[in-house]
Amino acid sequence: MYPTERNGSVxxxxxxxxxxxxxxxxxxxxxxxxxxxxxxxxxxxLLIFLxxxxxxxKGSLIDSTLNALQAGDIGVELxxxxxxxxxxxxxxxxxxxxxxxxxxxYRRLLPMLLIFAVALAVSxxxxxxxxxxxxxxxxxxxxxxxTLLQIFNAPLPSIVMWTLVYxxxxxxxxxxLLIVLDDKITRSWLGFFxxxxxxxxxxxxxxxxxxxxxxxxxxxxFGMAVAKIVEARKKIPAENHLWLIGAAGISxxxxxxxxxxxxxxxxxxxxxxNIYFPxxxxxxxxxxxxxxNEKSVIHRILSYKPLRIAGLISYPIFLINLIVRDNVWSxxxxxxxxxxxxIAVYLLTIIVSCIFSALLWKNIEFxxxxxxxxxxxxxxxxxxxxxFLNHTGQK
Numbered sequence: 001m002y003p004t005e006r007n008g009s010v011x012x013x014x015x016x017x018x019x020x021x022x023x024x025x026x027x028x029x030x031x032x033x034x035x036x037x038x039x040x041x042x043x044x045x046l047l048i049f050l051x052x053x054x055x056x057x058k059g060s061l062i063d064s065t066l067n068a069l070q071a072g073d074i075g076v077e078l079x080x081x082x083x084x085x086x087x088x089x090x091x092x093x094x095x096x097x098x099x100x101x102x103x104x105x106y107r108r109l110l111p112m113l114l115i116f117a118v119a120l121a122v123s124x125x126x127x128x129x130x131x132x133x134x135x136x137x138x139x140x141x142x143x144x145x146x147t148l149l150q151i152f153n154a155p156l157p158s159i160v161m162w163t164l165v166y167x168x169x170x171x172x173x174x175x176x177l178l179i180v181l182d183d184k185i186t187r188s189w190l191g192f193f194x195x196x197x198x199x200x201x202x203x204x205x206x207x208x209x210x211x212x213x214x215x216x217x218x219x220x221x222f223g224m225a226v227a228k229i230v231e232a233r234k235k236i237p238a239e240n241h242l243w244l245i246g247a248a249g250i251s252x253x254x255x256x257x258x259x260x261x262x263x264x265x266x267x268x269x270x271x272x273x274n275i276y277f278p279x280x281x282x283x284x285x286x287x288x289x290x291x292x293n294e295k296s297v298i299h300r301i302l303s304y305k306p307l308r309i310a311g312l313i314s315y316p317i318f319l320i321n322l323i324v325r326d327n328v329w330s331x332x333x334x335x336x337x338x339x340x341x342x343i344a345v346y347l348l349t350i351i352v353s354c355i356f357s358a359l360l361w362k363n364i365e366f367x368x369x370x371x372x373x374x375x376x377x378x379x380x381x382x383x384x385x386x387x388f389l390n391h392t393g394q395k
Contacts, residue, residue, distance in 0.1 A: 017362065018309050028291040031302030032082055033311030037318060039075025044160075045325055045349050046070040046342075055338045062339070074253065074280040076163055077219040079314075081284045083167060084174075084223020091178045092231065098179045105171045109164060110146070111364055116319040117145055117157050150210035160318060169211050170220045173199070192228065196221040200278075215274040219281035226285050230292065246290025246298035249283035256280065309358075315365065316357035324356070325349045 014020075020027075046066055049055070056062035091101065140152035148161070148168040156162065177186050177195065186192040196218065203214040211217055256276065290298040310317070328348045336344050 014309070015305070017358075018312055019366075020305055020308060026292065026294075027308055028294075028299045028302035029082065029086075030309075030311035031304060031307035032078060032288065032291055033314045034307035034309070035302070035311075036075040036078035036082070037310055037314035039072030039078070040318060041321055041350060041353070042069040042072040043075070044321055045346050048325070048329060048345075049342050054342050066342075068254075074256075074277065077216065077277060077281045078284045079163070080166070080170075080216070080219025081223040081226075081281055081288060083170065084220035084225075085227045085288060086223075087171065087174050087220075088178070088224045088227035089230075091174065092227075096179065098175045101175050101179060102171060105168070108365075109148070109167070112316055112319060112360065113145070113148075113161075113164070115360070115364065116316075116323075119320065120157050120323055158319075158322060160322060163318075166211055166217060166220075170217070174220075174224070186224075189228075192221075192225070200274075213273075213277075215277045218278040219284070222278075222281040222285040223288070226288050226292075229289070246287045246296065249286035249290075250298075252283045253280060310354070313354065313357040313361040316360040317353050320356060320360075321349060321353045324353045328352065 046054070046069060050067070050070060053060070053063045054066050056066075096104070140154035141156070144150055144152055144154055145157055145161070148164050150156075150165050156165075177183065186195055199217055199221075200214050202209065203212060256279070287298060290296045291302050293299055325345065329345050332341055332344055332348075
């Protein structure tokens with residue numbers, strides 16, 4: 001009898017490094033994060049070549065294809081949908097106090113964020129952009145960076161941090177609704193819808209707000225809606241149809257990405273944005289429903305281990321990819337030209353970002369996870385997983 005895999009193989013070591021060999025969590029959710037961070041990377045990396053049509057000629061097949069990939073900023077919506085789902089489930093299962101819940105959230109975000117801020121400062125100093133007016137000289141910006149509340153009208157260290165501001169305000173809102181008010185308002189679908197409507201409509205009422213694009217905030221509500229469906233065990237589609245729902249959602253997203261590639265004028269139209277981003281979130285919610293069932297095709301695709309690894313390290317990748325992109329581009333700018341430069345910058349940015357992020361994840365993010373309650377948390381997650389994934393609507 002021969003083993004199918006050597007214990008000392010590279011693949012087994014990688015699985016052990018990322019803990020894939022003993023995970024009790026739903027693997028497809030990590031895969032969804034992997035898809036989301038790939039979409040965001042496409043947006044950030046390809047942006048610098050957008051005006052030059054990627055040196056492939058305006059209207060060419062390469063230009064149109066990369067334009068569609070560059071429209072991956074809706075990957076943020078996928079992150080928001082996942083966050084809404086997971087936070088709702090976490091609060092409902094762990095039942096933490098509000099301040100304990102918020103401290104756990106900050107403990108999850110801040111260490112990596114502070115390392116990122118230092119790396120960004122050093123990168124800008126080396127690049128010659130440092131001056132007395134830069135962000136690290138301002139106490140207001142420092143407070144905004146640490147709290148992520150945008151209390152002061154000061155710039156954040158990086159444009160990617162706006163998503164973390166939205167995350168923090170969602171945590172506050174979810175904690176207030178589900179912990180402080182004990183879900184009394186949002187327990188009914190009517191109350192849930194009215195709260196979502198109030199948040200969305202605030203963009204037309206508040207002159208200044210830390211979350212001005214409330215249409216993007218709707219991703220959290222779509223994620224919570226999926227969690228409410230799972231919790232209620234009502235009207236869940238039969239499992240043999242779930243993959244069709246996921247495929248429909250993905251197809252809709254691809255169609256809309258193609259629309260963006262052909263017409264960039266939509267970005268200045270607020271009403272189109274108010275339709276597009278919530279619709280993208282709804283499509284991702286449909287994909288999430290399919291991903292939760294382990295017998296669906298979508299679940300098996302998203303459980304692919306490279307996607308899961310990308311999902312695990314997605315937070316550090318999200319923070320550092322712009323720093324890596326700018327440094328790679330500055331090194332290659334005079335050495336490689338044309339479309340070859342696009343390919344080189346794209347591949348090197350992804351490779352270097354993943355390597356550094358894997359190290360940061362293992363040595364910082366992974367080590368800071370709470371250990372005392374780990375066993376009980378895993379048991380709860382395993383029960384939650386088996387309870388939903390085995391649910392077919394039949395006894």
